[in-house]
Amino acid sequence: MPTLTRWLIKTALVYFVASLLIGVLLAARDAFGLSPALAALMPVYFHLLMVGWVTQLIFGVAFWMFPRYSKEMPRGREGLAWAMYASLNAGLLLRALSEPMHAATTAPFWAGVLVVSALLKWSAGLMFVANMWKRIREK
Amino acid sequence: MPRLSVLLIRTALVYFAVGFTLGCLMLVEKAVRIDPVLWRFFDAHVEFLLVGWTVQLAMGVAFWMLPRFEGGTSRGNEPAAWTAFFLVNAGVLLAGLGSFLGLPQAVSLVGRLCEAGAALAFAVHAWPRIRPSPA
Numbered sequence: 001m002p003t004l005t006r007w008l009i010k011t012a013l014v015y016f017v018a019s020l021l022i023g024v025l026l027a028a029r030d031a032f033g034l035s036p037a038l039a040a041l042m043p044v045y046f047h048l049l050m051v052g053w054v055t056q057l058i059f060g061v062a063f064w065m066f067p068r069y070s071k072e073m074p075r076g077r078e079g080l081a082w083a084m085y086a087s088l089n090a091g092l093l094l095r096a097l098s099e100p101m102h103a104a105t106t107a108p109f110w111a112g113v114l115v116v117s118a119l120l121k122w123s124a125g126l127m128f129v130a131n132m133w134k135r136i137r138e139k
Numbered sequence: 140m141p142r143l144s145v146l147l148i149r150t151a152l153v154y155f156a157v158g159f160t161l162g163c164l165m166l167v168e169k170a171v172r173i174d175p176v177l178w179r180f181f182d183a184h185v186e187f188l189l190v191g192w193t194v195q196l197a198m199g200v201a202f203w204m205l206p207r208f209e210g211g212t213s214r215g216n217e218p219a220a221w222t223a224f225f226l227v228n229a230g231v232l233l234a235g236l237g238s239f240l241g242l243p244q245a246v247s248l249v250g251r252l253c254e255a256g257a258a259l260a261f262a263v264h265a266w267p268r269i270r271p272s273p274a
């Protein structure tokens with residue numbers, strides 16, 4: 001298993017646990033009538049689950065198992081793949097932080113961080129597609 | 140990788156790229172208020188990423204990797220898997236774009252029906268392949 005795959009899958013597992021704990025917190029809010037402000041965690045909860053866990057796990061397995069890019073570069077451009085990893089996780093963490101902060105305050109700082117997080121995640125997505133496209137082929 | 144898996148996985152990647160782009164636009168709109176019309180991408184964002192990307196990718200990998208028949212030469216009921224491919228994409232487009240284009244609710248309903256039909260067709264295809272690998 002390549003090093004990047006191990007990083008992707010282990011990071012994904014951390015998000016898996018973290019997102020389901022946030023799911024527990026959301027259920028506790030409903031059950032015990034905790035602060036309505038916790039509702040701002042809804043999008044955090046399922047984006048950590050669907051991007052941090054499901055999508056990142058897919059990325060890890062695809063990078064490892066999909067047909068080779070070429071003989072010399074079996075997994076495509078590895079530098080691009082590492083940049084994707086950094087960008088995706090920086091984007092996820094910054095969004096998890098800034099989305100509730102932006103809901104709670106009107107500080108332009110958090111709006112700015114939210115924009116940066118969106119662009120980081122988006123560029124990570126494009127890097128993944130660019131590196132993977134040619135590896136999805138017959139033979 | 141068989142042709143149908145190439146189609147399923149590449150189509151999934153296209154939905155992924157578009158769905159991420161729409162999510163990015165909505166998030167930027169949330170932060171700095173460009174134009175609330177961007178929220179009309181909401182259904183497309185959800186449908187493209189949950190079904191177009193995640194579900195379709197899983198179908199592509201399953202079609203490729205599940206145990207085969209007849210000494211590895213046959214994937215069994217391929218027409219059922221092709222049906223799932225066409226239905227899932229019709230469904231994602233109808234359910235995802237119906238509200239964006241301001242079409243009647245019935246369009247989204249038909250889309251969801253197509254998605255359910257795709258699930259059924261794929262289950263019919265995959266069911267007999269879930270078994271011990273032939274030696």
Ligand code: HEM
Pocket residue numbers: 020021023024026027030042046049
């Ligand atoms: C693969 C697994 C899961 C997926 C894909 C998933 C997905 C979702 C989605 C999309 C929503 C939002 C629905 C809406 O817009 O109203 C949601 C809500 C919720 N989920 Fe999950 N979920 C999963 C597992 C779990 C688990 C294991 C828990 C609990 C530990 C959980 C707890 C919640 C709660 C409490 C809400 C509602 C929050 C609220 O409305 O206050 N989920 N889930």
Ligand code: HEM
Pocket residue numbers: 043046047050051055117118119121122158159161162163164165166169184185188189192
């Ligand atoms: C696999 C990837 C993704 C999946 C499955 C996904 C799924 C979802 C779902 C189910 C909702 C609806 C929540 C609700 O019911 O309120 C949602 C909302 C949203 N998503 Fe995503 N998403 C993904 C990636 C992204 C990315 C990459 C971005 C931004 C860069 C993004 C931005 C948003 C925004 C801004 C909303 C609206 C949140 C709100 O209600 O305020 N999503 N997404």
